[in-house]
Amino acid sequence: MGSTVNTCLNTGAWSLPTMAATATCVATCPSPPASTGGTATLNPSTGPYFTSGTVQYTCPGGTSPSTAGSDLLTCNSPNWSPAVGPLCATxxxxxxxxxxxxxxxxxxxxxxxxxxxxxxxxxxxxxxxxxxxxxxxxxxxxxxxxxxxxxxxDNRNLDLVFIMEGNDNVETSTCSQLETTFADTRPIGPAGVLTSTNFPRFFQQQTFLTHFESTWNAVTQVKTRMAVQMHNGACANDAAADANTVRLLRSNIDLANYWMTTNEYRCGTATPVANLACANTYQFTVLNGDTSNQNVIIFALPDVLTASGYNTLRNIQLQGVDGIRSTLPPIFTVSLLQSTDTNYAVNVDYAREFACGTGMTTEAQCPRFLGSIFETNTAVNVLAAAFPAL
The missing domain is CATH 2.10.70.10 (Complement Module, domain 1)
Structure with missing residues (x-):
């Protein structure tokens, strides 16, 4: 009879198991697959590669494994896991x-x-x-x-209160007409985009506010804070201010979302003196979110030549503001008119006087006019120039 050969297979079994009484057969894997891309070195570099053993690939300099963990292969006899070597990518x-x-x-x-x-x-x-x-x-x-x-x-961290204009003949002839129609007519679409001519000045104020927040480089309600209060006729006390408040300084209400979901328009004959005083005493309190930041009021003005509460009364309104100016933080004004409107120049003069005082009609005398509500970037630049970053 010829010799009989018993072979240890990579499965860990003998080819002739009945003759396996004197040795142990251990499962192994074949040589590991090569890397692609760059040529990796292997550790260990030679076999045998026993089951459960691992091989570590090291990609050449300037390259790295394309997938985390792909540079370590484990022998699960008779196969490697993963089944392919790593890609050594640049x-x-x-x-x-x-x-x-x-x-x-x-x-x-x-x-x-x-x-x-x-x-x-x-x-x-x-x-x-x-x-x-x-x-x-x-x-x-x-x-x-x-x-x-x-x-x-970074822009200066400020505590801002924006007083929105709500006037009984800015958009319609009466407040009741405006408030009723507004409840049924939403002239904005997704993301606050103006899609209609309904109430353009009111909705442009909303656009201004949301754009201002995204442009002023500190409005996070942690750094610069911005409250919004509607100008709704007289404002006699804190309760009235609270009823007309859209957002407090301490609030994180998303304004764009608010405009999209809240059907609310508060309207009344303009009483700027009362609203300035009301906003100052109600909004700028620690309880409502006032901080050590510089306080600022931004006041929206309609066309003072035509809006009720201003037209024939505008000088009286101006005198009233002059009377309480010393008790207020700096006032900045913004016009609801487009800069191309034929009444814009007259409104600019009045807006400067409203912000700084009677007779202060030039930019040199009063740099606190922010421009048209339709030009947010100009407004941001004017406010930034007034309060340079510290």
Missing amino acids: NCGPPPAISPNGAAAPAGPYIITFSFAYGCATGYSLRSPVTNMCQLSGTNGVWSVLTAPTCVR
Whole structure:
């Protein structure tokens, strides 16, 4: 008879099990699969590769595994898990940098899936958070954000109260007509976009406020806070102010969402003196969210040549404001007219006097006129110039 050979199979069994009395057969895996992309080194570099054993791949310099964990294979005899070697992808280069006033990006290497959040130098902020990630494209890493964001100078932290204009003939002939019609007619669509000519000045005030919040680089209700109060006829006390308040300084109500979901328009004959005094005593309190920030009132004015409560009474209204001016924080005014309106020039003069005092009609005398309600960026720039960042 010829010799009989018993072979230890990679399954861990002998080919002739009845002759296996003198040795132990251990399951193994074949040589591990090679990496793709860059050529990785293996540890251990040679077999045998026993079941449950592992092989660690190390990608060459400048590359990294395309998927976390793909560089470690485990022998589950007779197969490897994962079944393929890693892809050694080229790392990303340095990320796009913010210049100027950006915080330095973290140091590399920038391997696949490396991510970081952009930041700014002290005194500057991003309009919104931006995260960049090194992502796989073929066998190379590419950044998810190819253009660095911009760091914008922080605006001064302020406590702002915006007094919305509600006047009985600004949009309709009577308040009751306006309030009734407004309850049924919503001239805005998704995201607060104006879709109708109904009540354009009232809704433009809403657009102004939501745009102002997104443009002024500190309105977070943590830094700069903004309250909104409707100008609804007389305002005799805190209860009246509370009834006409859309948002307190301490509130986090989303204004865009509020305008979309709340059918409310409060309207009455203009009484600016009472509303200024009312807003000052009610809104600027610790209970309602006042902080150590500079207090500011922004007052919306209609066409004072035609709006009831102003037209023939506008000089009397101005004298009344002059009488309480010393008790109020700085007043800034914004006109409900477009800057192309034929009455705009006269309204600008009055708005400056309203903000700074009778006779103060030039920009040099009174730089506290924010412009037209239709030009938010101009308003932001004027307010920023008045209160430079500290």
